[in-house]
Amino acid sequence: MTHRVAVMAVSATPVGKIQTPEDAELHTLEHEVMAKLVVEAMRDSGMDKKDVDSLVFAMCRPYTRQKYFSTFMASYLQLPCHGTVMEALGNGMTGGIALEQATRDVESGRAKVALALGVNFESQTPSGEHMNSSMRTTGDVDFHTIFGVTPIAWYAMDAMRYIHEYGSSRRELANVAVKSRYHASLNPIAQYRKPITLDEVMAQREIVEPLGLYEVPPRGDGAVCAVLCREDIAKASGRPYALIKGRGFYHEGAHQISEVPNDMIAFKSIQVASGKAYEQAGVKAGDMDFAELYAPCTIVEVLASEAMGLCERGKGGKDAESGATTLGGRIPISTSGGLMSRGHPAYVTPLYILHEVFQQLVGRAGERQVKDARLGAMSSELGNYNAALVQVLEAVR
Amino acid sequence: MSMEIIHVDLDRSYPPRPTETTKIFWDAIAAGQFKTTRCTSCGKMTFPPKPICPHCWSDSMEWADLSGKGTLYSRTIIHAAPAIFAKEAPIHFGIIDLEEGIRIATRIWDMEPLDIGSPMRIVTLQYNDGPLFAARKA
Numbered sequence: 421m422t423h424r425v426a427v428m429a430v431s432a433t434p435v436g437k438i439q440t441p442e443d444a445e446l447h448t449l450e451h452e453v454m455a456k457l458v459v460e461a462m463r464d465s466g467m468d469k470k471d472v473d474s475l476v477f478a479m480c481r482p483y484t485r486q487k488y489f490s491t492f493m494a495s496y497l498q499l500p501c502h503g504t505v506m507e508a509l510g511n512g513m514t515g516g517i518a519l520e521q522a523t524r525d526v527e528s529g530r531a532k533v534a535l536a537l538g539v540n541f542e543s544q545t546p547s548g549e550h551m552n553s554s555m556r557t558t559g560d561v562d563f564h565t566i567f568g569v570t571p572i573a574w575y576a577m578d579a580m581r582y583i584h585e586y587g588s589s590r591r592e593l594a595n596v597a598v599k600s601r602y603h604a605s606l607n608p609i610a611q612y613r614k615p616i617t618l619d620e621v622m623a624q625r626e627i628v629e630p631l632g633l634y635e636v637p638p639r640g641d642g643a644v645c646a647v648l649c650r651e652d653i654a655k656a657s658g659r660p661y662a663l664i665k666g667r668g669f670y671h672e673g674a675h676q677i678s679e680v681p682n683d684m685i686a687f688k689s690i691q692v693a694s695g696k697a698y699e700q701a702g703v704k705a706g707d708m709d710f711a712e713l714y715a716p717c718t719i720v721e722v723l724a725s726e727a728m729g730l731c732e733r734g735k736g737g738k739d740a741e742s743g744a745t746t747l748g749g750r751i752p753i754s755t756s757g758g759l760m761s762r763g764h765p766a767y768v769t770p771l772y773i774l775h776e777v778f779q780q781l782v783g784r785a786g787e788r789q790v791k792d793a794r795l796g797a798m799s800s801e802l803g804n805y806n807a808a809l810v811q812v813l814e815a816v817r
Numbered sequence: 818m819s820m821e822i823i824h825v826d827l828d829r830s831y832p833p834r835p836t837e838t839t840k841i842f843w844d845a846i847a848a849g850q851f852k853t854t855r856c857t858s859c860g861k862m863t864f865p866p867k868p869i870c871p872h873c874w875s876d877s878m879e880w881a882d883l884s885g886k887g888t889l890y891s892r893t894i895i896h897a898a899p900a901i902f903a904k905e906a907p908i909h910f911g912i913i914d915l916e917e918g919i920r921i922a923t924r925i926w927d928m929e930p931l932d933i934g935s936p937m938r939i940v941t942l943q944y945n946d947g948p949l950f951a952a953r954k955a
């Protein structure tokens with residue numbers, strides 16, 4: 421027998437610079453930050469510590485000192501577990517895989533309550549040095565990395581192709597950055613909250629053509645703890661929760677680029693994954709009240725929302741320009757401010773995405789509340805959306 | 818047919834590691850030849866060259882010449898490069914669809930921005946410590 425899975429609570433730190441330098445007199449350390457969030461999230465969830473049987477962590481960056489973080493934390497929290505104690509790793513999808521594994525443990529009955537959690541500290545490592553490592557994560561190290569290609573360069577090539585095929589422009593796509601920042605201005609945990617104009621976005625220094633500083637994600641630290649449980653336990657608690665109604669995953673069998681020419685900007689993986697998630701949930705793309713997407717750059721949000729059926733093909737840029745994807749519009753996208761403004765502590769970013777979906781569905785999103793939010797979709801991905809994980813969640817109040 | 822060989826007075830920033838399979842490819846590049854592996858079972862070519870066929874999982878592979886001709890599918894200019902590549906920035910990079918039906922991503926050697934859809938040709942970059950390849954407008 422399988423169980424339906426509810427999200428009962430999600431606690432998160434504001435995104436930004438949390439990590440302290442190696443020579444600091446007083447340190448902010450990953451396990452203390454994490455432990456406080458676990459206690460806060462569990463208190464908020466109303467669940468019993470004795471019912472927690474799975475700890476599924478997003479793996480830490482190599483820039484944190486404590487290794488085997490999951491088993492270390494099981495000890496730090498004095499938490500024997502019958503389900504799973506593990507760290508997941510899957511590029512940008514890392515936090516999404518942690519969520520998926522925690523969901524499976526509850527679904528299969530191995531855990532009444534499961535935590536999907538993690539901490540991503542990286543701000544003490546300069547970007548150039550970080551890129552020496554991140555350049556090895558995308559493409560083939562002996563046939564692509566040798567040329568100096570960076571992770572976001574692949575998204576930049578999506579943008580160039582999209583502009584070419586659909587007569588879009590950097591300026592049209594840049595509306596996504598302005599919209600994201602407006603949403604972030606309403607989000608107390610966002611990394612960048614000062615509103616920006618289209619002209620300001622266009623005036624930033626180029627990072628990778630055609631994307632400038634405000635059209636690519638910032639780097640930052642963050643930590644999140646989500647509490648999942650069996651729906652019958654959630655119901656009995658009498659508290660509002662978000663039901664995980666549908667899930668879909670697909671990997672297209674390509675790492676960054678398909679050696680067999682395809683439509684690179686169709687983002688087939690999220691087309692397939694969202695199709696499965698909608699089907700399992702018994703809903704359609706048009707039923708979504710909002711969506712919170714894993715989209716590191718302006719173009720990625722446009723392509724992912726088109727592939728999920730939230731915007732028409734070739735019209736995602738225009739939807740951002742017209743305000744259709746802004747709060748109050750037809751389909752608000754990334755009300756948190758998204759990766760560009762809420763921030764992108766990469767390995768836990770998908771858990772921040774869950775945090776926003778949860779806040780919206782339990783009606784705690786404050787000034788950025790989507791009115792009567794009942795159904796929301798979320799995504800995480802890796803590579804150039806070579807793989808996607810999509811969840812559809814429903815409010816139960 | 819031999820490719821243009823361009824001498825670059827630098828060491829490669831992050832050289833590839835040749836294997837029994839790929840050494841044959843890199844030696845050919847150094848000699849101005851562009852080739853890859855082809856499956857003798859299903860007949861499909863693959864790039865980068867591999868000791869197995871990714872399509873039918875046969876391990877019977879042979880070498881086949883590539884024309885080095887293709888079309889620019891997309892491109893970018895990387896201004897913020899990894900520290901290891903700082904001396905080579907800005908880096909022009911693109912995706913080329915070869916006429917044999919293979920998509921590759923490589924350095925673009927032209928410094929002026931190229932139109933998507935431009936005809937391209939592959940060239941050898943002869944660095945002081947060994948070869949790389951790149952694409953130029955044909």
Ligand SMILES: [Zn+2]
Pocket residue numbers: 856857858859860861870871872873874875
């Ligand atoms: Zn074959």
